[in-house]
Amino acid sequence: MPAKPLKDRKFDTRVQYLKYQVLREVARYAFEDRLLDVYTEIPKMIVKDKPTMRCCIYKERAIVAERIKLAMGGDKNNPNVIEVIDIACDECPMSGYNVTAACRGCLAHRCEDVCPRGAITVDEHQKAHIDKSKCVECGRCAQVCPYSAIVDEKRPCENACKIKAISMGENGEASIDNDTCISCGACVYQCPFGAIVDKSFILDVVDLIKKSEGNTKYKMYAVIAPSISSQFSYAKLGQVITGIQKLGFFHVVEAALGADMVAYEECKELAEKGFLTSSCCPAFVDYIEKKFPEMKEHISHNLSPAATIAKFIKQTSPGAKVVFIGPCTAKKMEFQKEHVHPYIDSAITFEELQALFDSRDMDINTLEEGVLDNASYYGRIFARSGGLSDAVAQGLKEREIEFDLKAVPCDGIEACRMALLKASKNALKGNFIEGMACTGGCIGGAGCLTHGEKNKADVDKYGMEAYEKTISDAIGMMK
Amino acid sequence: MKCTICIGSSCHLKGSRQIVEQLQYLVKENGLEDKVELGGTFCMGNCVNGVNVTLDDKLYSLTPETTKDFFEKEILSKV
Numbered sequence: 001m002p003a004k005p006l007k008d009r010k011f012d013t014r015v016q017y018l019k020y021q022v023l024r025e026v027a028r029y030a031f032e033d034r035l036l037d038v039y040t041e042i043p044k045m046i047v048k049d050k051p052t053m054r055c056c057i058y059k060e061r062a063i064v065a066e067r068i069k070l071a072m073g074g075d076k077n078n079p080n081v082i083e084v085i086d087i088a089c090d091e092c093p094m095s096g097y098n099v100t101a102a103c104r105g106c107l108a109h110r111c112e113d114v115c116p117r118g119a120i121t122v123d124e125h126q127k128a129h130i131d132k133s134k135c136v137e138c139g140r141c142a143q144v145c146p147y148s149a150i151v152d153e154k155r156p157c158e159n160a161c162k163i164k165a166i167s168m169g170e171n172g173e174a175s176i177d178n179d180t181c182i183s184c185g186a187c188v189y190q191c192p193f194g195a196i197v198d199k200s201f202i203l204d205v206v207d208l209i210k211k212s213e214g215n216t217k218y219k220m221y222a223v224i225a226p227s228i229s230s231q232f233s234y235a236k237l238g239q240v241i242t243g244i245q246k247l248g249f250f251h252v253v254e255a256a257l258g259a260d261m262v263a264y265e266e267c268k269e270l271a272e273k274g275f276l277t278s279s280c281c282p283a284f285v286d287y288i289e290k291k292f293p294e295m296k297e298h299i300s301h302n303l304s305p306a307a308t309i310a311k312f313i314k315q316t317s318p319g320a321k322v323v324f325i326g327p328c329t330a331k332k333m334e335f336q337k338e339h340v341h342p343y344i345d346s347a348i349t350f351e352e353l354q355a356l357f358d359s360r361d362m363d364i365n366t367l368e369e370g371v372l373d374n375a376s377y378y379g380r381i382f383a384r385s386g387g388l389s390d391a392v393a394q395g396l397k398e399r400e401i402e403f404d405l406k407a408v409p410c411d412g413i414e415a416c417r418m419a420l421l422k423a424s425k426n427a428l429k430g431n432f433i434e435g436m437a438c439t440g441g442c443i444g445g446a447g448c449l450t451h452g453e454k455n456k457a458d459v460d461k462y463g464m465e466a467y468e469k470t471i472s473d474a475i476g477m478m479k
Numbered sequence: 480m481k482c483t484i485c486i487g488s489s490c491h492l493k494g495s496r497q498i499v500e501q502l503q504y505l506v507k508e509n510g511l512e513d514k515v516e517l518g519g520t521f522c523m524g525n526c527v528n529g530v531n532v533t534l535d536d537k538l539y540s541l542t543p544e545t546t547k548d549f550f551e552k553e554i555l556s557k558v
Contacts, residue, residue, distance in 0.1 A: 219520065241488075313521060316518065316520040371492060372488050373491055465551065477486050477495060477496045477500075478519055
């Protein structure tokens with residue numbers, strides 16, 4: 001990656017850039033109907049004559065070849081949309097709690113005293129050592145060391161996966177337990193070697209675009225997530241909209257309008273049932289189904305905002321094809337579900353949208369500004385943690401429903417787990433769980449180009465700019 | 480009679496909601512709920528001339544101000 005300052009880059013990391021290069025070239029040749037002839041040559045186009053990342057160009061090319069497979073849809077026998085590229089995994093030799101050089105050889109030996117398994121011994125220089133065969137990784141030694149000399153060295157992927165779906169495979173490579181994984185993509189974004197990747201459906205999207213023959217055979221609709229407001233910061237949102245249309249989409253609609261529709265219905269459902277969890281985040285819903293099946297009956301019956309608006313599009317424009325574009329890898333799992341697939345034909349991320357733009361050599365900076373305005377402030381702020389709860393409160397107010405809302409906005413899957421655990425034991429102080437698997441909400445999604453501190457402010461600003469100020473107004477014309 | 484109003488972004492910003500609300504009101508006031516079916520759709524591909532409204536496939540260009548006239552001339556007189 002060119003050594004541009006971070007602020008001028010389209011992506012946070014070089015790993016994203018590498019993934020993007022592959023997606024871009026795959027899409028380019030797919031648009032040109034040459035992919036099958038050329039795809040074996042792409043590794044050589046990306047990895048030239050000198051290694052820049054690994055031991056040699058041959059390994060680099062082999063890994064790029066694996067990335068191409070994922071860009072072309074990945075392993076069809078693996079139902080998970082998140083996959084490990086074994087040969088790209090650096091098999092990080094992290095081994096849990098270790099004593100670092102910061103150990104001063106003190107006299108107190110709190111670490112030794114606190115260890116419940118007698119795993120810590122102190123040598124003749126008073127320095128602590130951990131016997132790995134006895135250690136159970138409880139972490140108490142790390143807590144009591146006054147020098148913070150004992151640290152938990154974990155693999156970045158395992159550390160990112162708060163629900164413990166990743167472990168070390170037989171040969172040391174990362175291994176994902178599909179029965180636990182919720183496809184949130186946290187590991188995808190965190191792996192510093194880019195060894196965990198979300199499968200791409202860009203070829204399906206290119207195919208849909210081509211077969212629509214300029215929207216004459218059927219109309220292509222892009223449903224775009226409100227977190228777009230914190231992305232593509234190098235251009236104007238209106239230019240991104242024009243770019244999407246230039247790719248071959250007939251029209252772009254805000255998923256946030258679906259969010260308005262969801263908020264309007266969800267507040268009523270909540271008042272009727274007395275307790276509810278949100279159903280917007282597919283990773284959160286998957287988590288409940290896998291880990292808290294007894295809580296399943298409390299999941300809101302609403303489709304997610306994207307599916308809700310896609311359903312409306314299909315009703316009002318029969319034959320239309322709908323592609324969701326957002327920050328979310330879990331959406332790639334959600335759209336394939338039986339109850340969603342009739343409405344959403346495919347799902348791609350903002351990373352993949354950037355690759356599609358560049359595969360057509362489109363500089364969106366030079367395009368005229370289109371417009372995107374369907375939803376209200378409340379629909380738009382669904383993109384950040386707490387927004388959905390605000391919208392449900394507003395929905396209750398607008399519909400004049402008497403209900404004492406006690407929302408529990410859960411920012412990230414760990415917070416979700418805590419709230420679900422309490423709720424399953426009737427110990428939760430609240431009656432509405434807003435579950436967002438990604439920290440910060442959708443703006444923290446793994447498919448975002450960039451993740452920054454300003455993202456929340458960007459979403460709020462975008463919300464304020466909405467033409468419609470209330471949920472009822474935004475959905476007024478749909479009844 | 481089927482009356483479809485464009486609710487795409489461009490028409491939305493030009494006041495399609497106000498037109499929908501007026502038409503909903505006028506249809507109800509004149510007791511035409513059984514005869515006129517109101518609906519929305521995203522984009523009619525004619526954004527420059529919005530707000531676009533179709534009446535049984537014939538395209539009209541409206542503003543919130545011309546909606547009442549349109550209703551009287553094109554809908555009320557023909558049902």
